[in-house]
Amino acid sequence: MILFDLFILIFIMWIMIMIVSYFLIFIIGPLHIDIFHNSYDRLITSIVKALSAIGLVVVLILLLGILKTKYLQKILLRK
């Protein structure tokens, strides 16, 4: 039974990785910022993309932290 719980936890982690990959490829990847209409736009776009990707990974880690806390409350501290 406990293994089933852990399967679910690992499955949720996998789904979260897939969602982050989807966002990085389909949302952040095609992003293009056009402000100065020169080469600076490419630099700004790259910086925004990099910061968004890092932000997304931070969100993933925070969500994993919340998931961990909920799971521990359910399994360990209940006993």
Place this chain on the structure above:
Amino acid sequence: MSAVSFLVIFFITPAFIKYLNKKGKVVVDYHKPGKPNVPRPAGPVLLIGIVISEIILYFLIQDIIIISVVLSTIIAFIVGYIDDRKAMPGWFKPVALIFAAVPIIVLGSHGNSLGLIFDSAFIPILYIPLILAIMPIVGNTINSIDVFNGVASGFIIITMMPLLVSVILFGNITVFLMALPLLFGTIAIYQYHKYPSRIFLGDSGTLLLGSMYAGLSIAGNSEIIGVIALLPAVMNSFLFLASVKKIVEHRQVKTRPVSISEDFKLVASKERSAPATLVRLILARGSLSEQEIITKILILATFSSVLAFISIVIQYFFMKGIISL
């Protein structure tokens, strides 16, 4: 090459076990009745077998990728061996393992794109710090899962399967050939490391396995697949770090996550201050023997490897344009 790695490790290890026993390089296996002494570390034997195979492969193929991954593996081994000889502070392994990433970056064995299941992201600059992070994370992840007989070696054997398939589909044949000595070398050492262990891997062995796994994932464009396959070990490290909120060695933790009952079964700690680990979660519904826990961890590795295989299929379909969003 796989045969060389397997045979060297398989036939040298018994002599090395005798040598370690003779030199008194043993540690107590607390999880068994009578608390037997078990020789440690197996890292040097693993290194000899794998490096000989990779050198032979280099003379046949002459690809610089082989040298870079071998150098990374040697650096990781040295870091682990220092920790085997002298207990170092918690920050030592993660920081020192950053150097294991240097040969891969300097010799240019990495690509410029990160495979992200649905496509690749071209990140030539961001990729460098990513490699510097991957090596210590994977090395320490395998190190932290090595809590029972045969777990780290069994874990690597299982999770190598999706990595090999991914490397041949999304990487190249050289990296695939390089990965075989790691797989067969680990199968050989597993014969001595499995329950009841006749030798422990030690930090030199686990860091060598983890760092080589990471190096192959990077050189074979299979980083995310590697991470998915290692999810139970990643979860273990994450749970531990999130509980103790700092990088420390397991031996430095005051409240143990599990304890041993009189009948040598393991019991989860009920202390709130005890760190959360994968083993503590497995034991949450009741005590288990060491062998039962080992089986459960390897089942979890098989489950995450299945998820990695599903990810490979999805990535392959997207790459070939069979599926598009």
